[in-house]
Amino acid sequence: xxxxxxxxxxxIAALLVHLVVWRIKLPKYHTRALLRIFAGVGLFGLSILRxxxxxxxxxxxxxxxxxxxxxxxxxxYSALEGDSxxxxxxxxxxxxxxxxxxAVDVDAFLAARPxxxxxxxxxxxxxxxxxxxxxxxxxxxxxxxxFQLVLTFRKIFGxxxxxx
Amino acid sequence: MTFTFLALAxxxxxxxxxxxxxxxxxxxxxxVIGFAAGACFLVASELAxxxxxxxxxxxxxxxxxxxAALSYCYFNFINLGQSxxxxxIYEEIRRHPDGIPAAELDRKYNEALxxxxxxxxxxxxxxxxxxxxxxxxxxxxxxxxxxxxxxMKRIVLGKESxxx
Numbered sequence: 043x044x045x046x047x048x049x050x051x052x053x054i055a056a057l058l059v060h061l062v063v064w065r066i067k068l069p070k071y072h073t074r075a076l077l078r079i080f081a082g083v084g085l086f087g088l089s090i091l092r093x094x095x096x097x098x099x100x101x102x103x104x105x106x107x108x109x110x111x112x113x114x115x116x117x118x119y120s121a122l123e124g125d126s127x128x129x130x131x132x133x134x135x136x137x138x139x140x141x142x143x144x145a146v147d148v149d150a151f152l153a154a155r156p157x158x159x160x161x162x163x164x165x166x167x168x169x170x171x172x173x174x175x176x177x178x179x180x181x182x183x184x185x186x187x188x189f190q191l192v193l194t195f196r197k198i199f200g201x202x203x204x205x206x
Numbered sequence: 207m208t209f210t211f212l213a214l215a216x217x218x219x220x221x222x223x224x225x226x227x228x229x230x231x232x233x234x235x236x237x238v239i240g241f242a243a244g245a246c247f248l249v250a251s252e253l254a255x256x257x258x259x260x261x262x263x264x265x266x267x268x269x270x271x272x273x274a275a276l277s278y279c280y281f282n283f284i285n286l287g288q289s290x291x292x293x294x295i296y297e298e299i300r301r302h303p304d305g306i307p308a309a310e311l312d313r314k315y316n317e318a319l320x321x322x323x324x325x326x327x328x329x330x331x332x333x334x335x336x337x338x339x340x341x342x343x344x345x346x347x348x349x350x351x352x353x354x355x356x357x358m359k360r361i362v363l364g365k366e367s368x369x370x
Binding site: 049064107159170174191195 | 351
């Protein structure tokens with residue numbers, strides 16, 4: 043039970059640090075800042091536990107469990123950082139109640155949310171793509187490891203017809 | 207720890223085989239099948255060899271939470287390649303080493319078309335309905351998810367939308 047409680051406490055500590063930092067100032071690169079916070083709190087907590095006599099094996103296990111939970115949050119955070127077209131629509135329709143929303147209002151709501159332009163802007167902010175003088179979009183350098191991994195997995199799966 | 211990662215391996219293998227067998231037709235079903243197979247493996251292992259985990263809490267509380275966390279990460283990772291607009295745009299630009307004109311990118315990833323497809327998909331799945339020119343919520347399964355995400359946005363980011 044100690045294993046579970048220790049990991050959860052470390053996780054809560056990291057979430058609190060994250061909330062405090064976000065309240066003070068939103069970082070430019072959210073995901074990078076989040077990963078640094080989780081890594082910092084994790085390493086700090088584990089080094090204290092190690093100094094207080096916890097075995098290396100136990101520290102490693104707690105670290106691995108903590109890392110899994112941290113990744114869950116970082117993944118979920120990406121849904122907070124950028125709006126999901128589907129969830130935005132569901133939220134808007136659920137707020138309207140049984141009367142629903144006219145097709146014209148739905149169109150206006152979606153027109154005010156240029157999701158593709160926002161994703162393209164995020165790719166440029168992260169310096170993953172750039173625009174040439176002739177107005178063409180290009181990849182800058184090699185794709186990051188995560189992108190390479192995702193693209194490799196797409197090949198393993200083959201063509202997905204539905205879902206996702 | 208060993209059982210948790212072995213269960214994840216079972217999850218991944220079964221999911222990949224399931225999606226390949228269905229030729230990509232049942233992506234979400236393959237995710238559920240993979241998760242269930244891994245969970246069955248984990249429970250069976252904990253029952254067969256309880257001494258490995260050492261305690262009830264570790265074997266039947268912490269390890270299942272850990273397995274769920276790892277499966278969540280895996281699901282989001284593979285889902286990223288299927289549904290992420292960002293990944294798709296990035297891949298599209300990557301396919302053009304000489305650069306892709308903004309107009310062509312705009313044609314392929316048209317905002318209005320994307321929204322139309324989302325609306326169609328939500329109507330096909332029965333989540334929303336259209337009657338007398340008005341859209342309304344039909345099935346409420348996505349409403350709690352949207353509520354949680356938007357509530358988290360308010361707490362963490364202090365705003366509901368990236369377009370505010």
